[in-house]
Amino acid sequence: MSKVADMRQIISIQSQVVHGHVGNSAAAWPMQALGATVAVVPTTLLSNHPHYPTMRGRVLEADLVADLLRGVEERGLVENCAVLLTGYLGSVEVGQVVSAFVERALRRNPDIHCVCDPVIGDNGIGVFVAYGLPELIRDRLLPQARLATPNQFELEWLAKRPARNLEGIVAAIHEVRAGRSVDFAVTGCVLEDTPESQVETIVAEGDAVTRISAPRIPVRPCGTGDLFTGVLVAHRSAGLSLCASARLAVQAVSAVLTQTQIRQSGEMVITLDALTAKGEA
Numbered sequence: 001m002s003k004v005a006d007m008r009q010i011i012s013i014q015s016q017v018v019h020g021h022v023g024n025s026a027a028a029w030p031m032q033a034l035g036a037t038v039a040v041v042p043t044t045l046l047s048n049h050p051h052y053p054t055m056r057g058r059v060l061e062a063d064l065v066a067d068l069l070r071g072v073e074e075r076g077l078v079e080n081c082a083v084l085l086t087g088y089l090g091s092v093e094v095g096q097v098v099s100a101f102v103e104r105a106l107r108r109n110p111d112i113h114c115v116c117d118p119v120i121g122d123n124g125i126g127v128f129v130a131y132g133l134p135e136l137i138r139d140r141l142l143p144q145a146r147l148a149t150p151n152q153f154e155l156e157w158l159a160k161r162p163a164r165n166l167e168g169i170v171a172a173i174h175e176v177r178a179g180r181s182v183d184f185a186v187t188g189c190v191l192e193d194t195p196e197s198q199v200e201t202i203v204a205e206g207d208a209v210t211r212i213s214a215p216r217i218p219v220r221p222c223g224t225g226d227l228f229t230g231v232l233v234a235h236r237s238a239g240l241s242l243c244a245s246a247r248l249a250v251q252a253v254s255a256v257l258t259q260t261q262i263r264q265s266g267e268m269v270i271t272l273d274a275l276t277a278k279g280e281a
Contacts, residue, residue: 008036008237009080011072011105013098014087014117014226016042018057020267022049023088026223027230030252030275034234039077041068043090043098049222059090062097069101078105082237084112086141087226088119092132099140106144113236116145117229120154123188127157134158143180147242149229151188165192166202166209173204185232185246187225201228203246210243214250217257221268228253231275251277 010031015023028040043065046057072078084105089095105112118137121127127134138158142148156163159172169191173184189200196216203210231252235245255277259269 008082009039009077010036010083010085010233010237011039011041011077011081012085012087012230012233013041013043013069013089013101014085015044015046015090016040017044017046017048019048020222021227021270022223023226026226026268026270027085027087027233030227030230030270031234033272033275034231034238036234036237039072041065041072043088043094051222059094062091062093065094066097066101069097073101073104073108078108078112081105081109081112083115083233085115085117085229085233087117087229088129089133089137091130092136095133095136095140099136099144102141102144113147114145115147115149115229115233116141117149117225118142118154118158119225120150120157122151123153126153138176142176142182145182147183147185147236148176149185149187149225149232151225152186152190153188155184155186166211169202170204170209183242185228185242185249187228201246201250203243205242210246212243212247212250214254217254217261219257219261221257221260221266223268224253224257227256227268227270 012024012028017025024040028038031038044059046055048055086098120129120134155172159175161172163169163172184204186202189202194200198213199216201212228249231249232245235248252275255274256268256270259274263269
């Protein structure tokens with residue numbers, strides 16, 4: 001019997017935690033709940049994210065991640081892959097392994113839609129990844145991507161210029177593109193004309209730029225960007241446009257944050273109802 005390709009197969013290479021929701025622990029189940037088939041490849045195995053007083057576990061050894069990715073190839077997942085998503089990498093050595101895997105995957109299946117979530121840092125925190133990783137993401141992973149999902153801080157870091165108004169966002173995206181055909185969904189944007197009660201996601205698809213607003217909810221759990229990208233990717237794998245997928249992702253994150261606030265939880269409260277919420281974004 002011939003094998004039928006899974007047009008919604010996603011390979012997601014990110015961090016994993018035991019408690020809480022960051023990396024694959026924020027994105028994998030939402031992608032599966034929205035109908036995608038997800039191969040979950042960890043780059044870390046940690047008890048929790050580092051904003052707790054203690055953290056156990058470690059960034060995985062590059063050889064182990066390489067071995068897992070070889071297994072992904074041996075199972076034929078690359079040939080059937082619709083989306084290859086990369087997020088938090090943990091170390092330069094792991095980043096090199098992941099980048100080499102992406103290069104091999106694209107040679108075997110040029111139709112893969114590579115999505116790079118360039119996890120580098122955030123406003124108020126600065127760069128929080130290992131030395132050398134931001135440059136590796138910029139120089140090796142972003143050039144392979146069809147879609148990038150940085151937050152506002154990460155876009156500014158990548159472009160080496162401020163992006164505090166729409167013109168600045170567009171100029172920064174143009175700088176990072178460097179002539180390549182890559183779309184952007186920039187999260188957590190607070191621009192000069194953004195109302196105080198809102199936060200924006202800026203979607204740049206070719207020359208078209210769309211602003212998507214959401215209410216600012218007074219909670220800030222970790223992993224919202226990972227959740228956003230996961231929901232966006234799941235909808236994109238179902239054939240929705242980038243803008244439609246981004247709107248649904250913004251609505252889902254907003255609903256999750258509302259539930260998180262209601263339950264007074266320090267971690268995101270992710271439910272199927274929230275993932276499929278339909279708001280006004």
